[in-house]
Amino acid sequence: MRGVFLGAYGRSSVSHIGDLKINPPSANEVIVRIEAAALNPLDAKIARGDMKDWFPIRFPYVPGTDFAGTIVSVGGGVNDFAPGDLVFGRANPIAGGALATHIVIDAGRIAHRPASISAEVFACLPTPAGIALRSLDAMTRAPNETLLVLGSGAVARTAAALAGNAAYLVNSLDEFTAAPPAKYVFDTFGGELKQAALERLPEGGEFIGIVSPADDEYAQRRRIRASFEVLETSKAQLQDIARRMISGEFQLQPDHVASFDEAALVFDRYVARELAGKVVVNGYPLE
Known part of the structure; x- marks a missing residue:
């Protein structure tokens, strides 16, 4: 071995x-x-x-x-x-x-x-699909509400596919500027994109990050719901990933x-x- x-x-x-x-x-x-x-x-x-x-x-x-x-x-x-x-x-x-x-x-x-x-x-599948599903499940977003997914890696692509047609992949400030207004943001990128998204979120908006947490004081002042997700793997989660993969909900x-x-x-x-x-x-x- x-x-x-x-x-x-x-x-x-x-x-x-x-x-x-x-x-x-x-x-x-x-x-x-x-x-x-x-x-x-x-x-x-x-x-x-x-x-x-x-x-x-x-x-x-x-x-x-x-x-x-x-x-x-x-x-x-x-x-x-x-x-x-x-x-x-x-x-x-x-x-x-x-x-x-x-x-x-x-x-x-x-x-x-x-x-x-x-x-x-x-x-x-386990890490990208696992953290994407966990983060999407943590949102109160309805399927038809706009979601901005910051980044272009495996987690971002998987989250955008699972979130449906109302999700937009954003990988640069130019793309962010061109994207429609959104109440929900999933950040896999960090940096300037993260800050731009936080500044544009409306009151009551939701921000979930996996790169670094949003500043709690800033989020409270803006009345934004911000959280930082960490992957916890389980058999049930993996079974859900397999089912969604087999059904064609996403591909990696x-x-x-x-x-x-x-x-x-x-x-x-x-x-x-x-x-x-x-x-x-x-x-x-x-x-």
Whole structure:
């Protein structure tokens, strides 16, 4: 069994592939043979040490949270899954483990996936679709009310698709100026766009961010409902994501695909901001 390992925080050339020891699953755990893993901005932030206070990891650390694969073993008390089941899921970021041939994970953090859609696609889903759904659910917005989605990444694209025809993707100040007035804003971008949106929101407007929180004092003074969402993964959420994906409510595809042999190099480039978009590692060795 093999994995990508980090031995310390760093902004470039920090990872290597090495041998991985996997313990038998404990109660309510399963072992998944990973077929594809997708990288997210949080993975890079953790590797650089930007999230030490939020996610205190221990070295050596196997990065990655989002994956798809096949169950090879189940622990006691696991009744919904069996060896051979196709699944996808999201590891706790503190534990990591997706950039490896196998992962031991709580059965409450995975869900079934169909064979008709590739592991590469399902590996892309847990974080972007999870935080998009969580943020949209936190709004009081009706389906026909205008929503501005700030950003153009996987989370933004997924949120705009799930929100329907009244959602507008905004990726620059020029696009923001041209966008229709809106009472609802979902921010995946931050910076100038975030500030412009907060300034234009009407009284009673709602702002949800996932990059950085809005200033509480400013929001209260403007009488804006502002919140900051953090992803919490559950089996029920993953099941909802799978259902919506299968029904065609949204689509996500990898922008770059690399083999497991290249995983350490690709991860280092991702951490160093030399590689952007939805990056997926596949071609895991069969062990």
